[in-house]
Amino acid sequence: MTPVGLHYLLVHYDIPAVDPATWRLTIDGAVEAPRTFDLGTLRALQAHEVVATMECAGNGRMRLRPHVVSQPWLQEAVGTGRWRGVRLRDVLATTRIAGNAVEVLFTGLDRGLEHGEEQLFARSLALEAALDADVLLAYELNGGPLPPQHGFPLRLLVPGWYGMTNVKWLTRITLLTEPFTGPQQLQSYRLRSAEGEEGEPLSRMLPRALLVPPGIPEFMTRERTVVAGMHLLEGRAWSGHAPIASVEVSDDGGGSWWPAALDPPTLGPHAWRRFSTEWSATPGRRILACRARDESGLAQPDEGTWNLGGYANNGVQRIAVDVIPPAG
Amino acid sequence: MTPVGLHYLLVHYDIPAVDPATWRLTIDGAVEAPRTFDLGTLRALQAHEVVATMECAGNGRMRLRPHVVSQPWLQEAVGTGRWRGVRLRDVLATTRIAGNAVEVLFTGLDRGLEHGEEQLFARSLALEAALDADVLLAYELNGGPLPPQHGFPLRLLVPGWYGMTNVKWLTRITLLTEPFTGPQQLQSYRLRSAEGEEGEPLSRMLPRALLVPPGIPEFMTRERTVVAGMHLLEGRAWSGHAPIASVEVSDDGGGSWWPAALDPPTLGPHAWRRFSTEWSATPGRRILACRARDESGLAQPDEGTWNLGGYANNGVQRIAVDVIPPAG
Numbered sequence: 001m002t003p004v005g006l007h008y009l010l011v012h013y014d015i016p017a018v019d020p021a022t023w024r025l026t027i028d029g030a031v032e033a034p035r036t037f038d039l040g041t042l043r044a045l046q047a048h049e050v051v052a053t054m055e056c057a058g059n060g061r062m063r064l065r066p067h068v069v070s071q072p073w074l075q076e077a078v079g080t081g082r083w084r085g086v087r088l089r090d091v092l093a094t095t096r097i098a099g100n101a102v103e104v105l106f107t108g109l110d111r112g113l114e115h116g117e118e119q120l121f122a123r124s125l126a127l128e129a130a131l132d133a134d135v136l137l138a139y140e141l142n143g144g145p146l147p148p149q150h151g152f153p154l155r156l157l158v159p160g161w162y163g164m165t166n167v168k169w170l171t172r173i174t175l176l177t178e179p180f181t182g183p184q185q186l187q188s189y190r191l192r193s194a195e196g197e198e199g200e201p202l203s204r205m206l207p208r209a210l211l212v213p214p215g216i217p218e219f220m221t222r223e224r225t226v227v228a229g230m231h232l233l234e235g236r237a238w239s240g241h242a243p244i245a246s247v248e249v250s251d252d253g254g255g256s257w258w259p260a261a262l263d264p265p266t267l268g269p270h271a272w273r274r275f276s277t278e279w280s281a282t283p284g285r286r287i288l289a290c291r292a293r294d295e296s297g298l299a300q301p302d303e304g305t306w307n308l309g310g311y312a313n314n315g316v317q318r319i320a321v322d323v324i325p326p327a328g
Numbered sequence: 329m330t331p332v333g334l335h336y337l338l339v340h341y342d343i344p345a346v347d348p349a350t351w352r353l354t355i356d357g358a359v360e361a362p363r364t365f366d367l368g369t370l371r372a373l374q375a376h377e378v379v380a381t382m383e384c385a386g387n388g389r390m391r392l393r394p395h396v397v398s399q400p401w402l403q404e405a406v407g408t409g410r411w412r413g414v415r416l417r418d419v420l421a422t423t424r425i426a427g428n429a430v431e432v433l434f435t436g437l438d439r440g441l442e443h444g445e446e447q448l449f450a451r452s453l454a455l456e457a458a459l460d461a462d463v464l465l466a467y468e469l470n471g472g473p474l475p476p477q478h479g480f481p482l483r484l485l486v487p488g489w490y491g492m493t494n495v496k497w498l499t500r501i502t503l504l505t506e507p508f509t510g511p512q513q514l515q516s517y518r519l520r521s522a523e524g525e526e527g528e529p530l531s532r533m534l535p536r537a538l539l540v541p542p543g544i545p546e547f548m549t550r551e552r553t554v555v556a557g558m559h560l561l562e563g564r565a566w567s568g569h570a571p572i573a574s575v576e577v578s579d580d581g582g583g584s585w586w587p588a589a590l591d592p593p594t595l596g597p598h599a600w601r602r603f604s605t606e607w608s609a610t611p612g613r614r615i616l617a618c619r620a621r622d623e624s625g626l627a628q629p630d631e632g633t634w635n636l637g638g639y640a641n642n643g644v645q646r647i648a649v650d651v652i653p654p655a656g
Contacts, residue, residue, distance in 0.1 A: 005333035005475050006343075013545050015334075069548070114547035144472075147333050217341050219442035220397070 341440030
């Protein structure tokens with residue numbers, strides 16, 4: 001589990017200051033009767049807990065060439081949390097959804113200017129995806145109240161989907177009879193190779209494996225040094241599409257690979273899995289790499305495909321390591 | 329108080345994985361008898377709590393020209409926490425300090441390469457400064473256990489001093505009869521204008537005031553937009569040298585200034601103080617600025633002085649704001 005404060009954050013605009021006593025969640029749109037919930041009423045519903053790995057759609061952006069201007073993530077924009085809240089479908093079941101509803105729109109309290117337009121951050125989900133049993137309205141993280149920066153007092157949690165899906169500081173849930181056309185749906189978070197393209201919307205996280213860098217870092221370069229000998233390499237791997245099927249590791253930058261051992265999925269189906277392997281480190285400069293494949297057949301590419309938004313770059317991680325002879 | 333996860337972090341090397349059951353703190357060097365403490369023994373001593381504002385010595389580095397390569401802080405590297413632990417002097421009182429001891433050396437468990445040298449992060453304090461009643465060995469932050477990234481299970485807290493003083497993941501406290509000459513004392517954290525200079529060591533935080541940016545941000549530029557009219561501006565000001573004496577605010581980039589109101593120091597002598605003022609915003613581009621002065625007479629300069637390490641740049645904050653006419 002990622003400690004609070006080490007879980008990645010992306011705050012589109014500002015973190016709103018919310019008074020939980022006056023905060024309300026409104027359910028409206030294509031429903032029989034709009035509903036309003038306060039926090040106490042939500043907490044009185046059946047609680048449900050999901051451990052989920054969440055990754056920013058921009059994770060890996062900094063490694064694309066040419067450089068894409070936005071949050072310059074290398075590969076740190078990921079975390080795994082224990083989220084607790086109520087099932088979205090239980091909340092929606094308190095009213096009747098119109099037969100012609102197709103999407104559910106989630107609106108947060110964070111306000112800003114983007115694509116030339118003043119907006120509250122808002123994204124939609126297809127109704128079927130929204131009714132999944134593991135889609136939560138979460139009010140706790142890792143056993144404590146949701147921190148302000150993670151959406152206090154309530155956020156959406158859609159396990160397996162990129163981070164932008166999980167709307168924070170929720171204030172409104174609206175049933176729509178036409179697909180949402182807001183800027184976070186049609187302009188941001190689409191894979192496009194050029195301006196003007198319609199592009200493909202981002203949804204589920206692509207597979208990725210990351211190694212815990214072995215040895216010790218140099219302060220400025222962050223390059224690693226290890227002493228020659230046997231080392232335990234370990235890391236985490238995840239995919240939003242299917243369970244992880246295999247992870248392979250290389251110490252020559254991807255020229256040759258060997259399989260790592262996968263731990264059982266002890267944190268459940270939506271969380272990353274630990275992998276580990278022994279590494280016989282011989283003196284010289286080594287380039288460690290790792291790559292994951294999931295049970296749907298998706299595999300990490302050597303390098304991600306450049307796109308206008310710099311999204312979904314799940315190219316393999318490479319870690320330069322200087323292996324030095326043992327002292328004495 | 330800054331929520332955990334929004335308090336700034338600077339991790340020199342890696343965050344060590346510490347098993348609290350086997351962790352020990354050793355007191356050695358110029359003492360009558362070396363001592364070793366486990367966590368339970370430390371927690372059994374009289375607890376003490378301090379609310380302290382902590383700022384990285386590199387805060388403001390990114391605004392220096394020419395650019396200094398290191399952690400590129402704008403002005404976000406500050407936070408205020410409620411730290412709980414034991415007084416260092418109570419721990420030192422469990423043995424007898426030699427009469428010729430002059431400094432106390434604090435060594436953490438984080439290991440790395442820096443200045444061409446493998447090291448555990450280590451910094452010293454003059455004995456007199458170390459014996460101050462508010463210098464803590466802290467094991468809690470904001471009412472919870474110290475998070476891993478803040479030094480679990482134990483860190484030094486020296487209120488008023490820049491962040492590097494507050495050694496994390498403490499493993500050893502050594503009484504010295506000669507001043508410490510390690511790389512974090514003689515090479516890093518000194519104000520130098522050129523290589524080879526001895527330089528002045530950094531110690532207490534210079535005064536600084538920061539405004540909460542008003543209005544709403546643009547996603548990419550982070551520039552602000554507010555609607556014309558009266559606005560409450562507020563912020564926080566601190567100094568490690570003396571209580572804050574005054575804060576002034578400008579909306580023309582520092583051409584003219586007016587005084588802000590200072591709240592009482594409700595968080596105690598080591599924490600930032602809130603300030604506030606009304607602002608009559610008229611349409612056009614405005615440049616908000618604020619500057620603090622402390623009771624020792626230290627005042628923020630318009631721009632900080634360039635130095636080799638990019639430290640201690642407490643030049644005044646400037647926030648570009650587009651004031652737009654009210655709609656309709």
